Amino acid sequence: MAGTDRSKPSKAGGPAVILVRPQLGENIGMVARAMKNCGLGQLRLVAPRDGWPNEAAEAPASGALSILRSAKIYATLQEAVADCKRVYATTARPRGMIKQVMVPRSAAAQLRAEEAAGLKCALVFGPERTGLENEELALADVVVEVPLNPAFCSLNLAQAVLLCGYEWYQAADETPESRRETGGTPPADHGEQEAFFERLVAELDQVKFFWPENKRPGMLRNLRSLVGRLEPTQQDIRTLHGVVSALIEARRRRKGMKKG
Amino acid sequence: MAGTDRSKPSKAGGPAVILVRPQLGENIGMVARAMKNCGLGQLRLVAPRDGWPNEAAEAPASGALSILRSAKIYATLQEAVADCKRVYATTARPRGMIKQVMVPRSAAAQLRAEEAAGLKCALVFGPERTGLENEELALADVVVEVPLNPAFCSLNLAQAVLLCGYEWYQAADETPESRRETGGTPPADHGEQEAFFERLVAELDQVKFFWPENKRPGMLRNLRSLVGRLEPTQQDIRTLHGVVSALIEARRRRKGMKKG
Numbered sequence: 001m002a003g004t005d006r007s008k009p010s011k012a013g014g015p016a017v018i019l020v021r022p023q024l025g026e027n028i029g030m031v032a033r034a035m036k037n038c039g040l041g042q043l044r045l046v047a048p049r050d051g052w053p054n055e056a057a058e059a060p061a062s063g064a065l066s067i068l069r070s071a072k073i074y075a076t077l078q079e080a081v082a083d084c085k086r087v088y089a090t091t092a093r094p095r096g097m098i099k100q101v102m103v104p105r106s107a108a109a110q111l112r113a114e115e116a117a118g119l120k121c122a123l124v125f126g127p128e129r130t131g132l133e134n135e136e137l138a139l140a141d142v143v144v145e146v147p148l149n150p151a152f153c154s155l156n157l158a159q160a161v162l163l164c165g166y167e168w169y170q171a172a173d174e175t176p177e178s179r180r181e182t183g184g185t186p187p188a189d190h191g192e193q194e195a196f197f198e199r200l201v202a203e204l205d206q207v208k209f210f211w212p213e214n215k216r217p218g219m220l221r222n223l224r225s226l227v228g229r230l231e232p233t234q235q236d237i238r239t240l241h242g243v244v245s246a247l248i249e250a251r252r253r254r255k256g257m258k259k260g
Numbered sequence: 261m262a263g264t265d266r267s268k269p270s271k272a273g274g275p276a277v278i279l280v281r282p283q284l285g286e287n288i289g290m291v292a293r294a295m296k297n298c299g300l301g302q303l304r305l306v307a308p309r310d311g312w313p314n315e316a317a318e319a320p321a322s323g324a325l326s327i328l329r330s331a332k333i334y335a336t337l338q339e340a341v342a343d344c345k346r347v348y349a350t351t352a353r354p355r356g357m358i359k360q361v362m363v364p365r366s367a368a369a370q371l372r373a374e375e376a377a378g379l380k381c382a383l384v385f386g387p388e389r390t391g392l393e394n395e396e397l398a399l400a401d402v403v404v405e406v407p408l409n410p411a412f413c414s415l416n417l418a419q420a421v422l423l424c425g426y427e428w429y430q431a432a433d434e435t436p437e438s439r440r441e442t443g444g445t446p447p448a449d450h451g452e453q454e455a456f457f458e459r460l461v462a463e464l465d466q467v468k469f470f471w472p473e474n475k476r477p478g479m480l481r482n483l484r485s486l487v488g489r490l491e492p493t494q495q496d497i498r499t500l501h502g503v504v505s506a507l508i509e510a511r512r513r514r515k516g517m518k519k520g
Contacts, residue, residue, distance in 0.1 A: 034419070039409040063412060096443035098493060105430070106437040147435040148426070149299040152323060159294070162419055163426055166408070170365070175407040177366040183356040233358060 013041020014168055015088070015111055015121040017161060018080050020046045020136060023128045025056025029068065030158035031125075032057070036064035038165030043071040044080045044122075077124065077136045085119040086111075089140035090160055091131055092153060099143045107144045108167035123164055128157055185235040192237050197227050200244060273301020274428055275348070275371055275381040277421060278340050280306045280396060283388050285316025289328065290418035291385075292317070296324035298425030303331040304340045304382075337384065337396045345379040346371075349400035350420055351391055352413060359403045367404045368427035383424055388417055445495040452497050457487050460504060 017035055022028050022045060032043060045052060052073050061068050074080040081087050088107055102110070111121050124140065126132035137143065146155065146163055155163070201210075201220065210216040230236060277295055282288050282305060292303060305312060312333050321328050334340040341347050348367055362370070371381050384400065386392035397403065406415065406423055415423070461470075461480065470476040490496065 036412045037408045037415060037419075063414075094441060097441060098443050098445075098496070099441050100438060101441045102438045103435055143441070145435075146426075147433045148297045148429060152296045154323075155297060159297075159419070159422055162422070166406075166423055166426075169408060173407045175363055175405075178360060178362045181354060181357060181359050181361045181403070183358050185358075236358070 014039065014115065014165075015123045016042040016044050016080075016084065017165075018044040018046060018077070018122050018124045019048070019157070020077055020080075020124060020132060021049060021127040022157065023049045025050055025054035026060045027128060027157045028054065029057035029060030029062075029064075030156075031161045032061040032064040032067040032071075034158045034162035034165055035067055037162065038169045040165050040168065041067060041070075043067050044074060045071055046074045046077050046080050048073070049127075077139055081122055081124070081139060083120060084122040086114050086121045086142070087124060087140045088122065088142045088144050089124040089126075089132055089137050090144045090146070090164065091126070091137060092145070092155075093131070094145075095134055095137055095143075097134065097137060097143075099137075099140065101143045101145055103147055104144055104164050104167040105171075107142060108164070108171040110142075111168060112171045123161075123168075125157060125160055180231065182233050183235075185233040188232045188234045188237045192234065193227060193232060196237050196240055197224055199241070200227075203244060203248060274299065274375065274425075275383045276302040276304050276340075276344065277425075278304040278306060278337070278382050278384045279308070279417070280337055280340075280384060280392060281309060281387040282417065283309045285310055285314035286320045287388060287417045288314065289317035289320030289322075289324075290416075291421045292321040292324040292327040292331075294418045294422040294425055295327055297422065298429045300425050300428065301327060301330075303327050304334060305331055306334045306337050306340050308333070309387075337399055341382055341384070341399060343380060344382040346374050346381045346402070347384060347400045348382065348402045348404050349384040349386075349392055349397055350404045350406070350424065351386070351397060352405070352415075353391070354405070355394055355397055355403075357394065357397060357403075359397075359400065361403045361405055363407055364404055364424050364427040365431075367402060368424070368431040370402070371428060372431045383421075383428075385417060385420055440491065442493050443495075445493040448492045448494045448497045452494065453487060453492060456497050456500055457484055459501070460487075463504060463508060 017031065017040055019028065019031060022031075025048075028045065028048065035041070035043060048054065050056070052071070053068075057068055058065065072080075088102075088111065094101070111123075114121055123144075124132065124136070126136070144164065146153070146160065148155070200223070204210065210219050232240065277291065277300055279288065279291060282291075285308075288305065288308065295301070295303065308314065310316070312331070313328075317328055318325065332340075348362075348371065354361070371383075374381055383404075384392065384396070386396070404424065406413070406420065408415070460483070464470065470479050492500065
């Protein structure tokens, strides 16, 4: 095991992710990838079963090798959390301990607040098959439980890291919840929409579309609402004008053929 | 490819998960597991590269084989979504289309509302390497983009399904955001806390702990606050009484030894 360097605890990259006695190198590599997906940078390994470095971790970590290379190795969880102010430990099942238990979303919001206050934090994950021992869980300030299908809640190690990291990322993400992508063309003005609508109505009037007369106001309203719901861009309005012109042209040609 | 059965669209198990041209059987199996984690039950496959059934999917799906076995197979995405009222398609990158774009959390809330209104919905995922083609994305009502580290946002197929399924599960989950686990023993009454506090103060007074006298009120307040912050259970109070008794006993013995 390599020596530990606590002289310069990195402040970058969110909470340290601590894997306790991870078994498969592949899983450590996949954890590194999931961490990078979520903008997490600090990996700590407590007594990895197959030693360290572990070649088996490298291919699954592709793209996130720098996280593997800078991983720090510890003999015990006590040592791995010694410089952390706040320790969050994940578990799949309740252990009958007196602990604060949080879902990942609330834990993530609290982590962000603590980090903003300058507190070094850690997210701890147990071994693949058994999870953390009770003595290890006792070292945590907060227990994190992921609410999933109670009949089938086992997650692999990298998935557990991904879900916690995802929530940590979301807690500070400013992507709009919902937006309308317009592919670069600006929305049409209401005047442009109205001009199209009036042209459409004029063309439809030529073939007595709005009939009987007493239904005309309701039909106009429905059609206007349908055009409005499109929230058309300027390009859309040009496309619609083109479609109307083409249909009229098609009608003229058919008429011409019948007459001819 | 097996025939499709649209006679009895299942209402159970949330939106249908549709994988378009999935390449690796292993990934299909892992998707089935992630679906079961999140309580999703309906899997649809569009033109899986290696045909169907695919033995390679079975081991990674362990525990979720029933989802694989009931998967329905389609030749095109058009056929797979023909019975769906609302189609959500995931993509890793913007395509310059005019579309509603949502994050998984908002999409999940909207999915739940649409399902509650009786609308059959689908979540569509593209092939591993390339994602959905633009023609396929054009079939969607909503595009879902997962906000992750923009410098490293590629997810494998099962991870993408897991994150969307996780949000779908959370949107109806009622796990308290934060709770205090007490391991079955009830919280102590304030009277029990006070009785312990008074005993502690009496013992400390015997050795003139609160000194000088003018500091006594502040020291009492700090100590009371420290005991209160424990939010002790009844078992905790018994433990604390035992610790105080033991420390007193230790002091008596040391005194006895010195005198003896």
